[in-house]
Amino acid sequence: MRVRPAGAAVLVAVVLTVSACGSSSGSGGAAATTTAAPLGSAASTLSSATSVASGGASSAVSAAAGAASSARSAISSAVVSATGADGATAAGAFDVCTILPFALAAQLSGQPYTQGTATSSDGLYGCAYDNADATVPGLNVTILPDESGDTWSAVHTGAVTDISGLGDKALWDNDNTLYAVKGHYVVQVNGDELTQAPAEALVKPVLAALP
Structure with a gap:
């Protein structure tokens, strides 16, 4: 299953420990363990970059935008690398493949999905959609706990488009990814x-299935 293009999905040096997510274009392959800095660090990095950008220098603005993109990519890559083949068993809290069956995902996306593979690890619950020979654009839907709001803070920066009337708040990151918040989940x-x-x-x- 294909995920986000390399420019959006490749994690820079900021790597997340999924257990530290507290809570942004993976496949249901063999289980994997992610090693990366906490989301709080990503959010802090973004905050610093944004502060520098406020000085008005065009180079600083570019740097801040790059940092924002990197942080969102960090979250996406953490989700990808945290998924495992045992998702159907591990996804006891949220079975995304049941909440959003592949037939409904195909209808809503306009893509001919024929399967959904449950993915889960350390509080992240998702479903990876594809067809048998992986010839359609891959789709991933993941629920991330976000008690502290660090995940939302990390993704809500840079050239994003806020969306009203969707969950508690939502955004489109203009790079093939949507984030929506409901309660303590993203x-x-x-x-x-x-x-x-x-x-x-x-x-x-x-969102309707979340508490």
């Missing part, structure tokens, strides 16, 4: 060729 929807309208449709049944 739902991430990302795909290879995902656009905003189908992303909004896809996230709604997941």
Whole structure:
């Protein structure tokens, strides 16, 4: 299953410990363990970059935008590398493949998905959608606990588009990924060729299933 293009999904040096997510375009392959700095560090990095950018220098603004993109990519890559083949058993808290069956994901996205693979690890619960020969653009829907708000703070920066009327708050990051908040959870929807309208449709049944 394909995920976000390399420019958006490759993690820079900031790596997250999924257990530290507290809580942004993975496949249901063999279980993997992620090693990365806490989301708090990513948020702190973004805050510093934004502060520097406020000085008005064009180079600083570019640096801040790059930091924002990197932090969102860090979250996405952490989700990808945290998923495992045992998702159907581990996803006791949220079975995303049941909340959003592949047939419904296909209808809402306009892509001919024929399967959904449950993914889970350390509090992250998701579903990876594809067809048998992986010839359609891949789609990933993941629920991330976000008690402290660090995940939202990390992704809500840079050139994003805020969305009203979707969960408690939501954004489109203009890079094939939507984030929506409900309560203490952030739902991430990302795909290879995902656009905003189908992303909004896809996230709604997941938000409805959250407490």
